[in-house]
Amino acid sequence: MRPGPRPRRPRWFPALLGTALGLVLVFLTVPVVGVFVNVSPAELLASLGEEGALDALRLSLETTAVALAIIIAIGTPAAYLLATRSFRGRALVVTLVELPLVLPPAVAGIALLAAVGPEGLLGDVVAGTGVRLVFETAGVVVALTFVASPFYIRQAQAGFAAVDPTLLQASRTLGAGEAATFVRIAIPSARAGLLSGAALGWGRALGEFGATLVFAGSFQGVTQTAPLAILERFGTDFTAALALSAVLVVVSATLLLSVKLLSGSAAFGGGTGAGA
């Protein structure tokens, strides 16, 4: 028996999908490639030798590291609460936590000034503790924490919500209290979500720009982070701006890659509740 003619399948839809992905890829990668094509390695090293550039990079790494530490220390238990308990007004709390995600960065800076600036809502409280925020490095950390924490908390919450609740219950029946269960079962099980949240939050903090500028200013060595240094050089020395940009691309890409690798090893071969 001869096979009949094969039914014609519409081919245009797969072609459409492929074209869309191609456009996305070109649009997103060409600018990044451009950064490296336009700056020679010699120029890159030369502009890094400049004092201000190194200051900005160091400050960026320091402030983002401190901000991330604060976000993880406070955001992890908060996200666990949101993921595992239901309470009145939970939806409202979740929305409030996510609000900074959609806030324009300049608005975030203004809002921070209005809240913890010298004339702000809590200005006296802040002044009373002896901590100075505006135009100070501590202010940069506050701005970064404000804009980056929702990224972490959202991911962490999703990670915790994906943990099989019977794992937590099993832990309880085996003699571990709520706190021990959180540390020994929930956190390791949600590791993939926590790591990707930390990467997103760190990436957001590293690129933070508007809120920092408005709230803390742009003083070399004190509040001028790498993105602010790029902005300053943009008007005067485009090559230097490109060089600093290239460094930031490398740092961010390394970050993304290492998180992918780490969370890859966090999945335990399809066991229950790996939270991947």
Next chain:
Amino acid sequence: MLALEAQTRLGGLELDLALEVAPGRCLALAGPSGAGKTTTLRIAAGLIRPDSGVVRCGEQVWLDTDRRIDVPPERRRCGYLFQDYALFPHLRAWQNVAYGLRGELPRGERRRRAHELLERFGLDRLADARPATLSGGERQRVALARALARRPAALLLDEPLSALDARTRAQAARELAAVMRAAEVPTLLVTHDFAEAAQLADSVGIIDGGRVVQRDVPAALAAAPRTAFVADFTGASVLTGMARAGDGGLTLVTLDGGGDVASTDAATGAVAVSIHPWEIALEPAGAERHGSTRNQLDVEVVSVTPIGGRVRVGLAAPQPLTAEVSEPAVRALRLAVGGRAVATFKATAAQLIPR
């Protein structure tokens, strides 16, 4: 003695039951899905708090809502075996077993005791394996070792064998029975399988709609099922129909979908007729009526499944009916799927359960 008494509403379920298990004894809980079996285990373990109730284990009061006592799960010493075992995926087998020993033994001791337990279940070579790499039977034994590690005051087993294949299951059931004998603590066992209940439990409580509808030793449940669920659970076929008084003190049931059955049980109105597979004999279609086998149903053969030395024959009467006959009988009758036969059984074998 584990004693539990609870009333609670949970979603659509209204739970209201009381039960007791003596040390060294096992009470099986069986019933339809959503009847409240697992909920009962969770109440005993402290994972669910009922609206009102009392849970006592030996001298200890774990829950007494009137006296505002509610001991948290971590201080109840329940050995809980979860249905899907709930092994911690990020921990190795021995770490899973040692997990419950924190605060009980120093670090080195914990590891030694975990290995001891794994060895007892023949798993010492897998001590360093992660749960994802273990087979179903191995996971079940790791979970059991983990539940026993803390020397629990009560064992709560949620369908401990249902995730295992038939071959592993027999072996696992023997092991489990030995474990329960050795532990000498009260055991609550949730099961869907009557054979499992009969093998492991001293008595079976049938839960339906949040209540214990019948509690008895397994043999008595099979002999006198009080509901269609119990009859079905014990392996009997259950046919539905309408009963009315017939000749000679017999009850006649007109089956839904056709056919008549006579029973020595008295009943009227809507009933379920329960018949055990071994009570049914098969004869060639069109055979002569004879003897005391009062009931004769024309049936179609829908399946023929050898199990051990016997053959389970699925029939359409037209309601589904199961007969268990010997292999020679199958050959003599030339039973084949799609063929016809006559199913015969005594009026005493047809038990009537009001619906």
